[in-house]
Amino acid sequence: NLFVAVATGQNVANLPPILQFAEKGDQVLWLESDLASRQGWANGAIAVLKGRGIESIRAPIEGNINDPRAVKRALAQWLERHGGNYRTLNIVLNGGQKLTPFGLALAARPWRELGKPVRFLYGDDRPARVQVREQHVGGPMRTVAYDAERMLRLEEIVRAAGREIESVSEPLPWRDPPPPDPYGRDAAFTALVHASAKRRGAEEEARAHWPGFNAWSRESKQAFNQRMTPILEDLAGKPLPREAKFAAYPRIVRLIREFAPRLPSPGIARADKAKLIAQGWWTDRGRPNIGPRFERAVANRIRRFLAERPALAKVIRELRLNAKVPGAEWDVVLVLVNGILLHLECKTWRVSKKDMDARIHVMRSASSRLAQTCLVAPMFPEFADKPWFCDMHDNFQRMLGFGVPVLAYTMEGARPAQTYRIPGRQGEFRWPDPFEEALERLLAPYVCDAKA
Structure with missing residues (x-):
């Protein structure tokens, strides 16, 4: 079988339709413009396919990839010379610009007229599926859900974009999730974590x-x-x-x-410190470890969330933790079956909009322009009367103005009220949506009803 794709600066989008149908021994023909060839746009994708046992071939496009005549000429000439070696022609329509698919369809016409099988493939981002049209680009369409086991892993997505992962956790399974964390479930322990973080030196x-x-x-x-x-x-x-x-x-x-003997005593009780150390919120040396531990709490809660919602879990290829790429670190990463990355940036303290904009830029350049970054921050209005809650509230409200989705890490269970008040402050504030509701709203658009 032969798969045809047009090399672009966003080659991740080309790969899921290919991986859904390709087998070892199949080949992919990459049509390259002069710019794509000089800048090596297809190199990363070719390396990924080689690791899957799928060979690649290159053919030049003489002219603009948005010129259907140039695209048709490049593919037609190549098929005329080498097309007889293949049984089925699969044309991926994700690469190139708006008019590129017309050139691909025109080049496939002689093949179709000879009675040979032709399939036109297009990978959607929402929902996560591949559109399949047999023989004619304007023919009847059927949709196929991606087979998660065949799809791209995080390392492959970054490699296809021309970069490499420096370090990352192993994929975190959700079919056998860890036991619930007391943080976010046990009110007393949750309050202890944040009270201990506010103890001053x-x-x-x-x-x-x-x-x-x-x-x-x-x-x-x-x-x-x-x-x-x-x-x-x-x-x-x-x-x-x-x-x-x-x-x-x-x-x-x-x-x-x-x-002034009435001043509060520094530090926390020895028994409380032992609880924090046992749960990993403090190090063995008695120092707060809240940032890394919060990332783990978010990842584990997502694992339990996916275990309870198999329909949503079908759109997830991997769940990874602490992925480092040149110039950035991603806290929690959901790898979707269509190659899109959802990065959950976990913040227990302040972050600037400038910093978030820079992280989003690196995220998209190291994966694809469809990658999405969200913020996750603790938000517990149940403790609005605690001294440490004002900082938590202010931090969360500031994040809402960054222009990215913000998920509140809330206490598990039902939302007790619609609004809350902070002692000493005027007005009422909207109670945040439960973490699971916000996460479901984030993933639902990617769910596909079609079968793999």
Whole structure:
């Protein structure tokens, strides 16, 4: 069998229709313009197909790929010389520009008139399927759902775009998902994670309590200054190593507490710290590990989501974690069966729109222009009265203005209310949609009812 595709700067779109029907030993003819040949647009796709046991051949297009006459001439001449070696002609219509398919269809006419089988293939992005027309590009259409096992893996998508994955997790299975994470299910544990993240170091805590100094009595101020002066002289009077400077901060905090004993105690209880370490939210050394652990929580929740929704799971080829490409790192990646990547950027703290725009650019240049980046951030209005919630709320509201989908990582279960209030602030705020609802809304347009 022979497959014909036009080389473009977006070759990922050409590959799913080919992989759906091609077998080892089949060949792909790449029609290349002079620009495509010089810039090696087809090189990545050819490497991917070679890894699948499918050989590629190149043929030049003399002229513009948007000129049907130039495209027809290139394919017709090649088929006249070599077409007799093939049983079926499969023409992929995804590559090229608007008028390119007309040239391909015209070149296939003599083949069809000889009674040889011709198939015209076009891969849709939404829903994820391939359109098949037998013998004539304007003939009756049938749709075929992609067979996920035959489709592109993440490494192949990036390779087809001319790049390479530096590192990435193994595919995460969803048919046997992990047990539920207490984060996002257990209210007390969820609150503990975010309360612990807001605990300040000794230096920050000392600075935070300096405004209260003015409320102290005159005698207390004088006594405090007498005790503080030697510490400040140690810090400023000689070049101390970094470790020695940080060692002085607990001395400052202890001194402040001696004069203001009602200040809150830093750190968290030993039992709470043990819980956080056991669940991976803190490292064994007792340092917060919230960013990486949140990414894992998002991935595991998606695994359970897909296990419970087999119809949606059919459009997923892979679920990957922490993919690194030159110039970027992708937190959670859903690889769709049609070669489109959905990147879930997981953020527990601030991110700028400029940074997100740069990430989107890298994402699309390393895969395809149809790749989509979404933000996922924790959002728990159940804790609107907690000191740490204001930062969470403000961060989420800021992300909503970035022009990309934002998924709230909510507490599992029903939405308790339509709106919520924050003590000390005016107005009501809309309760975010549950995480599973938002994820289903994101994936539903790709679902195909046709059979593979």
